[in-house]
Amino acid sequence: MNRELKRVSFLVIAFFITLFVSASVIQVGQDANLSADDRNTRTLYDSYRSQRGAILVAGQPIAFSVPVDDNYRFQRTYPAPLIYSNVTGYFTLSQGLTGIEGAMNRELSGTSGSQFLNRINSILTGKDPQGASVNLTLDPLLQQAAWDALGDYAGSVVVTEPSTGRILAMVSKPSFDPNVLASHNTDSVISAYNALLADPSDPLIDRSIAGNLNPPGSVFKLVVAAAALESGQYTADSQLDNPSSLQLPGSDSVVSNWNRGRCPGAGATVTIKQALRESCNIPFAELGLALGRQALLAQAKKFGFNSSFEIPMITAASTFPTVMDDPQTMLASFGQFDVRATPLQIAMVSAAIANGGKVMSPTLIQSVLDPTLTSLFDFTATQYSQAISAETAASLTEMMVDGVNNGLAGNARISGVQVAGKTGTAENGVGEPYTFWFTGFAPAEDPRYAITVLVENGGGLGQEGLSGPIAGSIAKQVLEAELGK
């Protein structure tokens, strides 16, 4: 009978080995997959259990968690909800998380790899685990000024530091109140969320880095001018034909300058510098065609087009078409056809020009601090590319200064500070309202701020408005918050 007993013992051991293996597979092998399943409410509740870290701007919280007496134990609170909503994003029970709340969730909730020791520590001491705080690069003065200056327009203002890529202001309008979505009442969150989704003005979209991207219009001429100077075949003073209208090859369509005539202040030919200052389309259409779509594409990519950035939210990639015929290339040369850009991308173009041609990777994260104020991450500037040479950058700067001092970008002039800038008015189709742009930097001789302003929907003026008075003045007001002090 002992022989049989032995076999039964082996069977029992086999049972338990099976259970050891199955438990291991679930608890250690598959645990990440199981945690990521969106039906796993434990993952969601977990993010509420620990006191979520704050999101800070200049040491002041723009999002923080306060203890409350319910199952979720902490209530997320946004003290300046509208101004920062596109940056903080929202933190909801049932509708996910966006913005910094989403992109830095692991750090804020204390579950990132670098916080492992803290978690062990809180297990051993029995203390509630705490998330890390995320310190942003934003300058509250500029953010407030950008919010105020944009007024009731739908659009965005982005300010970056050219030498580092740090984002100093990032405003998107219309905005929303993330406090409403942070409620612990799921029904009210869902109805508020659905109302925001249904709102035709799309308040949930961060226009500075995403959404239905706008054609950049004339601000894209900076990229074309950069490609021209980089090609070695052109200088700022190179002459281009200056007709009053230009028939697109193989098409009925005609390209005109904004004044429906020749580029102002020039005769049969016009220099690149003049054409940029007066923002004339025809010379740039000729120039783009001469450079060729491959050269334009290569230059656009060096500035960051056709790429996404993690700031740490994932930005929508601005696009420059990879396949175009000649007429399309000519339209793309003044930022029309299928060229699309985020304000952040255009700010990167200006910043690169301000920074001797170096494109810095944009970011919002200054530092990440664990609850003991030990730094888990500190910002260091990283270069994305050398888009243009320092000489080209200097030459473009000179042209942009000229544009502000003597050209269409005059609305951005600040007394006592030299501003470099470029306006843009992009068409969105027959009868559709224009998109207004301004991009530039200041002070021109020692650039500290690169700014881009986007005003969608024609600023409410349909096809009547002008980019200078609208977008240029906004830029001026924002820059004055720091430079006019």
Add this chain to the structure above:
Amino acid sequence: MSTQLTASIPRLKRIRPSQRMRNVELALLLAASAINLAALMLVQLGALGSIDLGPLSLCGLLAVLVLAIHIAMRFVAPQADALILPIATLLNGLGIAEIYRIDIALGNTGWDSLAFKQIAWSALALGGAFAVIMLIRQHRVLQRYTYVAGLIGVVLLLLPMVPGLGIELNGARVWIQIGTLTFQPGEIAKVALAIFFAGYLVQARDTLSMVGRTFLGMRFPRGRDLGPILVIWALSMGVIVFERDLGTGLLFFGLFLVMLYVATGRLSWVMLGLGLVAIGAVLANQFLPYVHDRFLNWTNAFSPAIYDENGGSYQLVQGLFGLAHGGLIGTGLGQGMPYITPVSQSDYIIASLGEELGLIGVFAILCLYLLLVGRGLRIGFAGHDDFSKLLAVGLAFVIALQVFIVVGGVTRVIPLTGLTTPFLAAGGSSLVANWMIAALLLRLSDSIRNEPRLVVGQ
């Protein structure tokens, strides 16, 4: 070895039995009780943030009861196995701590508190174990009651089908209700049936291991000897069909099969039995919607349709989420969210413990079971007669199989069936039955060690 020396041993024992085993047991019991109290305190600190002396003192009382059994055994079963009592105590206490933890989360207090009931039932079960050890001084007495045990087992098994007595909970009809008290007689039935199988197989082993026809290199029993296995199979299928309890049906048939194999040494019985299980599985999957659902839940657990379906895989998947949430080291007692999973205090207690104690805790608990079962099998090896051997292996194996069916179901090795996890899960009948098993194993081990091995020398 001289006859004189061996013959003197029983006499010496009568004068002053060696208490070495009991001393080891005492040390382990103190450790187990300390762990149990610590677990309870951790639960309170984790889930309440403060120490509540009420539950602690109740569990202290349980520890006193266990110590009473221990002291009694110093007199009536001094040579009994030293590990069984501490292991059962530890599992019982961990179960109470986790049940209490979920009570806190669900807001169960007073008589709604399952932990409170579990403590009361534990006291009762310990009383039962005490009675078994005190009353049954020699386990072979049980062999005389083979058919009484069989009758009791079958009656208990069928009791829930009596109208007005049996009640249906979560789709299964395995409970009986007397007043406000509910009881799962099938749990006690497994003890009675283990005794019955052991007694019956001792008598019938010669007939059942008779050479039959050889087929595929294996000697199969004669057709006329198939009666018993078919009866047990029919009984198990009856439980599955009429009480809608897949787990209990599987448990009994598995128990019988293994005991039959040990008794006869014929692998052909196992083959026949597995064949019957296969037939049963196919039939049940075909004609019993609840069994079919169990299979579907098992194979397609993560499919959204099955997850959302009433009686679908929600519970299974939530259990997996809980286990994954625990990970390697667990959330810590009182810090997880085991209460999200349905029936987290009974059928899913292992997932609850796995969430809060992690894979390490699950391994520790499984090791405790393995050790417990191992002690039981060891008693089987040491037994001098067939009845002792069969009874020991039956009692040990029924725990092993039950753990495998429950934990295997929770961890998706096999389809989920509703069974209690021995000693851990909330449920009085299960506690009483398993403490009876522990007491019987203790009695067996003492009797076997105490038997003079003089037979060889004659």
